[in-house]
Amino acid sequence: MSAEWPQAQPAWRVLWRHSVLRLAAVAGLLGAGCVAWAAAPAGPAGPAAPLITALAAVCVAGGIGQLGTARVALPGPGSYPGAAGRLAGWALLRLRQLPWAEGTVLGALALELLHPARPWHTAVLGAALTGYLLATHLAESTTVRGEATAVLRGQAPVLVAGLGLLVLAAGSAALPLAGSAAAGVWLRVAAAVAAVLACGLALPV
């Protein structure tokens, strides 16, 4: 019985598999998809939509740049770059510090808000935004091959529960009763309690 030689893979495929660029590309595509999904169709969104779309697109591009340059080393003490090098270092530092992903999230939600109520469309946007944030997080923090899969596998039950709530919320919004005054009050109370819980979880840190 003769063992088969492993076939050599193209360099681009090896680079793609072992590179953080793959996760960065996934995050960028998800971000761009979220903005495009929230902006479409452009007609009913009103005159502010193009400006918000442009800002959100800038945030997506900034996020891609942030993830793509995460491994680029800044000149440390003892190095003496020229004026162009100093400017590039300053720009890279700002690129890393600005909250691009938050801008993308807020832009996409604002675009969705400008449209009339469309529950299932908003639910898809919510799922895509969660995926975008997870992909961004994995792209900037993954150092070992297979780490992203392990993290996602660990969070899978929570994500499934969250998606279940998302479907319930969208379904309840699609019901005709949801527009009544009493249902609206209960919904607002529940949302306020959830917001207070989220703040309570995060702020004591």
Added chain:
Amino acid sequence: MPDPFPVPGDPAPGSSPGEPGRQAAAPAANRPLSWSLTRHARRLLTLALAGLGIAIATGRPEFAGAAAPAVLLLATWHRQRPAQIGLAARLTATRMIEGERSAVALSVGGAGQHTVQVVLHPAHAITPLPGPAAPPGRPAISVPFLVTRWGRRRVGSAQVILRDRWRLAEGSAELSLPRVDCYPRPATQRTRVVLSRLPTRLGEHTARAAGEGAEFGGVREYVPGDRQRSINWPATTRRGRLQVNTFQAERSQDVVILVDTAWENADPGHSVVDIALRGAAAAAQAYLNARDRVGFITYRYRARWLVPGLGQRQYYRIAEAMLAQDRNWSQDTGFSRLPRVALPPGALILVFTPLMDPRLVETLRDLRQRGFPVLVIDVLAGEPPVGRGRYARLAQRMWRMEQQAIRFSLRELGIPVTHWDGEQSLDLSLAPYTRRVMVTRR
């Protein structure tokens, strides 16, 4: 002969453990942790609050649904976090050559199930290298770094970051790291300049005088007292009388390496001082390997010296002296009063200098007039920046002519000047003087 250059991590002979920069390991100490949200948690919080806020303000429940996964992910984190951790840092090597790697071995205690990441905040001339994050439960982590320039310098500080399982909260603590001694990387030098007159001390250089060395000198007639084993039988048969082989003596020489550190140019790491010290390290290594006595003098507005010595210990003394600023030196304001122990009679003086300081040039003339054989290795790389305009070019031409005049006057005095750019082997620059003995003229 063992290589006198230090192996990273090995203690050098003559080193005192209490001296600053020698302590590689710091005892474990508890450090308080400051906790904050990770960027991931901040983003999830943004999505959660924005979605819930829109739902409250507009009464559209689908936005609350969009925020639900983020709210649930935020709810998963653990509130049990250590308030402090035990940290101990150790360097895998505290002595190294320029361009060599070392690593900070950090042991972390009390991190529990948190992931530990160490970020090195480097000091001057320290370049951190990528290292992996420690998985949960592993107490030790190693962060490699590179030292790019010689000197006795601090590594910097290490920031230890703990992250929980979901990477929603991170705690950080900072730790100062010990110092390292980085010696100049010696250039390549295998050949040596040997004088025609050598002191009567046993060594490895072939002298002109007859002696008991291994180098064949000639054949002469036997005289009573000659050893029988030195009889040359073929010559005896041809001449009909007893002939004996004669051999040349093997002597050592005194070498004094003078480094001019008074003038700097270019970026750190590529300046004339860097080139001069790398050349001096190579020369010291080459002559000490040949069992010569090597002394060391630096010139920076005043002279400082180490008396000539032999062997590995002397190499360490020279290497340490290169790093020392004001310690371990004998010093004087000029060369005229240097004692005999610093400049032994007949010693070969190798001078690494850019020949920019007129006082040093005068000193070289004085040394030559006192009868010392001097060889100047010119380490000047590049020229001063030239401005625009006719006068700038004129000034550049005058500067070049002045430099040529200095070198010409030294050659006229019998001081050979050879240029070395710091990149190629020193053997190439010294080739005209290493192929034959350097004749000492008084």
